[in-house]
Structures are given as structure tokens and as C-alpha cells.
Amino acid sequence: MNETQLLRRWAIGLALCLTLNQSPSLLSSAHADTGSLGQVLAQRIDAQKHASLPVDAFYQQLDYELVWQEVGRVEALVNALKSLEDDGLLPSDYHADTLLDAFHNRQQAGSSAQVDFDMKATAALLWALDHLSRGKVSPKEVEPDWDIPRPERSYALLRVVHAVQNNDIEDALTAARPASAEYAHLRDALSQYRRLASQGSVPYLAGRDDALRPGDTHDDVRVLRQRLAYWGNANLLSADSSAYPMIGVQSAVSDPRTFDTELEHAVRNFQRRHQLQVDGIVGERTRLALNTPISSRIDQLRVNLERARWIEPSQNGPRVWVDIAGYRLHYIRPNGEHWDARVVVGTPQRETPIIHSAISHLTINPSWTIPPTIMREDVLPQVRRDPGYLARRNIQVLSTSGERLDADSIDWQRPGGVMLRQVAGGANPLGRVVVRFPNSEMIYLHDTPARGLFQRNQRALSSGCVRVEGVREFAQLLLQDSGSRYQLSNLLNSSGSDRNVNLPQRIPVALHYLTAWPDAQGNVEFRDDVYRRDAVLLAALSQAA
Numbered sequence: 001m002n003e004t005q006l007l008r009r010w011a012i013g014l015a016l017c018l019t020l021n022q023s024p025s026l027l028s029s030a031h032a033d034t035g036s037l038g039q040v041l042a043q044r045i046d047a048q049k050h051a052s053l054p055v056d057a058f059y060q061q062l063d064y065e066l067v068w069q070e071v072g073r074v075e076a077l078v079n080a081l082k083s084l085e086d087d088g089l090l091p092s093d094y095h096a097d098t099l100l101d102a103f104h105n106r107q108q109a110g111s112s113a114q115v116d117f118d119m120k121a122t123a124a125l126l127w128a129l130d131h132l133s134r135g136k137v138s139p140k141e142v143e144p145d146w147d148i149p150r151p152e153r154s155y156a157l158l159r160v161v162h163a164v165q166n167n168d169i170e171d172a173l174t175a176a177r178p179a180s181a182e183y184a185h186l187r188d189a190l191s192q193y194r195r196l197a198s199q200g201s202v203p204y205l206a207g208r209d210d211a212l213r214p215g216d217t218h219d220d221v222r223v224l225r226q227r228l229a230y231w232g233n234a235n236l237l238s239a240d241s242s243a244y245p246m247i248g249v250q251s252a253v254s255d256p257r258t259f260d261t262e263l264e265h266a267v268r269n270f271q272r273r274h275q276l277q278v279d280g281i282v283g284e285r286t287r288l289a290l291n292t293p294i295s296s297r298i299d300q301l302r303v304n305l306e307r308a309r310w311i312e313p314s315q316n317g318p319r320v321w322v323d324i325a326g327y328r329l330h331y332i333r334p335n336g337e338h339w340d341a342r343v344v345v346g347t348p349q350r351e352t353p354i355i356h357s358a359i360s361h362l363t364i365n366p367s368w369t370i371p372p373t374i375m376r377e378d379v380l381p382q383v384r385r386d387p388g389y390l391a392r393r394n395i396q397v398l399s400t401s402g403e404r405l406d407a408d409s410i411d412w413q414r415p416g417g418v419m420l421r422q423v424a425g426g427a428n429p430l431g432r433v434v435v436r437f438p439n440s441e442m443i444y445l446h447d448t449p450a451r452g453l454f455q456r457n458q459r460a461l462s463s464g465c466v467r468v469e470g471v472r473e474f475a476q477l478l479l480q481d482s483g484s485r486y487q488l489s490n491l492l493n494s495s496g497s498d499r500n501v502n503l504p505q506r507i508p509v510a511l512h513y514l515t516a517w518p519d520a521q522g523n524v525e526f527r528d529d530v531y532r533r534d535a536v537l538l539a540a541l542s543q544a545a
Contacts, residue, residue: 053126054157061161068121073167074103080169086191088302093545094124129155133176135309137540145353151312183308185518190301197294202226204291212282214264222256227290233266275527277457303537304516318481320509322466324352325527327459329468334481344459344467351531352464354513357437358506362475365424365497366434374463375420383412394423424497432492433475437509447471460530
């Protein structure tokens with residue numbers, strides 16, 4: 001390495017200390033004794049130990065040349081950083097609002113300021129790439145049950161360097177941005193809603209004693225059209241531009257006060273996308289969803305774009321994921337075929353946790369050992385009121401070693417260390433099949449005798465485990481796709497209970513909490529934040545980086 005390269009290394013190292021806010025004593029020492037190359041290099045190495053960004057590797061690719069010395073390149077960087085608003089990130093976190101002024105000021109302040117600015121611009125870009133590829137917020141800070149490491153950086157640094165050299169900073173961001181179709185749909189939706197927010201507001205749909213129904217004629221129907229146009233259905237407005245002047249769309253609505261077939265279709269689509277009963281009738285829940293401030297939906301998209309950045313890219317091969325807030329299970333089979341089903345998940349008091357694991361085996365004709373929380377909060381109060389409760393439900397009383405005990409001999413006010421186990425059968429809440437995967441929360445997917453619950457729109461009703469509609473078909477697919485020789489029908493007809501059947505090949509499974517997510521057609525659906533997790537993540541996203 002020649003003397004020029006060594007001096008460049010010194011300049012970069014010194015600026016790195018400034019960029020990463022090293023202690024004032026360290027900085028003053030560096031300025032006081034710039035002649036001691038060994039000391040400066042030692043300071044540079046020490047500073048690099050605390051850097052979480054690949055700053056040194058970036059400049060190595062460029063042979064330690066300064067790169068942000070042309071206004072066109074800096075403008076390209078600023079424009080790319082501003083586009084991060086469509087990713088739900090804050091451009092101000094990356095100095096998008098101050099970089100151009102800093103660039104013009106650095107020329108008047110001398111060569112040291114030029115180095116400082118170059119390091120600041122590089123750090124801004126690398127922070128943006130880091131947040132795009134793995135999230136701005138560490139999942140464990142806001143999701144206590146998050147059980148896998150934070151994603152690694154997914155972009156190639158050489159591509160970033162080439163993008164900078166070509167003044168194509170947007171390509172550098174594309175290299176880091178998640179490549180999934182779901183992320184792209186969420187990002188497009190956020191861009192659309194931000195445009196809608198800039199167009200102004202419309203009247204809210206007033207509360208009513210009676211629901212608005214197809215065939216009704218009323219002034220409220222005109223407002224309903226305006227609210228749906230506000231959410232992107234501009235074709236529902238009449239030619240009267242005063243109804244919604246910012247849209248500027250001509251439409252052949254015969255009477256905007258009449259709830260016609262086209263409007264009913266639009267209401268159904270809105271209900272489908274907002275976890276509402278799809279009946280085309282505007283009742284109270286639909287009215288409240290229509291009146292939701294668009295800023296709330298923008299916030300909802302921001303937090304779910306962040307969650308999407310935490311999700312590792314999908315691997316080839318079979319995989320299962322449970323959409324907790326969407327009440328759906330999705331299974332991608334080895335041949336690429338998709339199988340999905342409605343599910344029931346945990347209540348807000350007994351949340352279904354986020355889990356990453358792999359399905360290992362099935363339990364056929366399971367008994368149910370009642371978890372301590374359910375035993376304490378649900379079963380014991382019933383037993384104390386009704387001594388025959390256990391017998392009617394085929395619940396056995398066991399010692400901690402598994403020995404059968406006489407229920408009449410137990411003081412149910414102070415039962416001590418006993419276990420309760422419901423035998424296999426039609427009344428067992430696990431049904432006939434349990435799909436199991438290792439996890440610390442004792443969560444599993446299972447059958448249920450209460451199949452009527454799958455017909456509800458809001459299905460946060462269980463004690464934490466996930467009930468799956470059509471679980472027997474699902475279990476048969478798991479056996480078939482993992483190469484098992486067993487047929488589920490034969491297993492169900494066999495005698496005995498609690499038979500465990502291992503899958504020859506484990507199938508990855510993930511349980512995720514997502515309150516806005518695209519459907520199979522790419523239309524973003526908005527779900528209730530039943531576990532009240534969005535506000536915590538939004539607050540973390542809104543803090544300065």
C-alpha cells in the first residue's frame with residue numbers, strides 16, 4: 001500500500017470516528033497528533049469495532065476514493081432516500097433533508113469537511129440499505145416471543161458500489177429491498193394511500209338507527225359513494241364534481257342517492273378487504289371501517305412493511321405459515337400447489353405467539369392434558385360449582401407421576417399438584433388429529449369438535465393453540481408430501497389413543513402476526529389489531545434512527 005492510500009485510510013478512519021459519534025477525547029487526540037500514523041490507524045481500527053455498518057468494506061471496493069463529490073450523485077442519493085417513504089421509513093433518518101446543503105457547505109470548509117461529508121453520505125446510504133434488508137427495529141425489542149435471529153443483510157456490496165458509481169442509487173435500494181411479491185404489494189398500497197391522503201378529505205358517514213341496504217335511496221348513500229371514492233373507488237361518483245372535486249372523474253351514475261348494484265359490489269369488496277361480514281349492507285362495523293382516517297391505514301401499512309422486512313425469504317420446498325391476525329393457514333406443497341384453511345387463534349388474553357419451527361409428527365386420537373392456566377382459570381371454577389363436571393367430560397385426575405386419582409378424594413379448593421387429562425373422544429377439544437412442532441410455548445395445530453366457530457369473521461377465540469378447519473385433509477397432505485407410508489383414514493380407524501406418527505421429512509412452519517397483508521390477487525387486506533401490537537411497533541419506527 002502506497003503513501004497516498006495510507007493517507008486516504010487515515011482520512012476515512014478519522015471521518016468514521018466523527019460519523020459514529022466517538023468520544024470527544026478520542027477526536028481531540030486524533031487532531032492533536034496527526035503525525036503519528038500508528039496512533040491514527042489504531043484509533044481507526046478501534047472505531048471500526050463499534051461500527052455496525054460495512055463502511056470500510058465499501059471504501060475498500062473503491063480503493064478509498066471519496067465518492068460523494070459531484071452534485072448530480074448527491075441529488076440521486078437524496079431522491080432515492082426520499083423514496084423510502086413508500087417503504088414506511090423516515091427519509092429524515094438518513095439526512096435526506098440536509099445532505100444537499102451539507103454538500104454545498106463542505107466545499108467552503110476545506111478538505112477535512114469534504115471527507116466528513118463523504119462519510120456522512122455513505123453512512124446514510126448504508127443505514128438505509130441495512131433497514132431495508134432487515135428492518136429498522138429489531139424484532140425482539142417489540143415482540144418478546146420472537147424466536148429467531150434478526151435477518152442478515154441481503155444485498156451484495158459490490159452491486160451497491162456499482163450503483164453509486166453509475167449515479168443509480170435507486171438500484172442500490174432495490175438490491176436491499178425484500179424481493180417478495182407481498183412486500184411489493186404493501187409498498188404499492190402505501191404509495192397509493194399517501195396520494196389519497198394528499199387529495200383532501202370528504203364527509204364522514206353519519207351513524208344511523210338502520211343499516212344502509214341495496215335499494216335504499218337517501219342522502220347518506222351519496223356520502224357512502226364519497227367515502228368509497230376516498231378509498232379509491234372513484235367510478236362510484238356522479239358527474240357532479242362538487243361531490244368530490246379532487247377526484248375529477250366523470251361517471252354515469254343515474255342517481256347518486258340510490259344504493260344500486262354497482263355500489264353494492266363496491267361495498268362487498270370493501271368488506272372483504274377489511275375483515276367484515278361480506279353482505280353488501282352498511283351496518284355499524286362497516287360504517288366505522290369506512291370512516292377510519294386514512295392516516296391510520298398509512299400507519300398500519302408502515303408497521304406491516306417493517307414486519308415483512310423481518311420475514312426471511314421463502315425457501316423452495318413445502319412450508320406452512322399461519323396468518324394469526326388474518327385467521328388463515330397457508331400450506332405451499334412441494335409441487336407449488338397452495339392449500340389454505342380458516343383457523344381459530346388465541347384470544348387477546350391468551351395470545352397465539354409468533355413461532356418459527358418445523359412440523360415433526362402427528363398425534364392421532366389425542367387425549368388432552370389441560371394446561372395449568374386453563375386448569376386454574378377455567379376448569380377449577382367449574383369443578384367447584386359442579387362436582388359432576390369432570391365425569392361428564394371424561395376428564396381424569398392424575399398425580400404428577402401419572403397415577404390415576406379419585407376425583408372425590410381431592411380438596412378442589414386446594415387441589416395441590418394434580419393434573420387433569422381429558423380422554424380421547426368426540427368431546428375432546430383437540431378433536432381427532434394434532435399437528436405438532438417443537439416450541440417452548442406448547443403450541444400446536446389441531447382439530448376441534450366446535451366447527452361452527454370457523455364461520456365467524458372474528459376468530460380470536462382459543463386458548464393459544466390454533467384450530468384448523470379441514471385439519472384431516474391437511475394432515476393427509478403432510479403425510480403424503482413428506483413421504484410417509486401411512487394413510488390418515490387407517491390411522492383414525494385404528495384402536496387406542498395418543499398414537500404419534502413421525503413425518504419422514506420435517507416441514508417448516510411459521511406463525512406470524514400481520515395486520516395488513518395482500519391476498520392471493522395482490523389486494524391488501526386490513527385486519528383488526530386484536531393483540532394491540534401495532535402501536536408499540538409504530539412508536540419504535542417513528543423514533544429517530
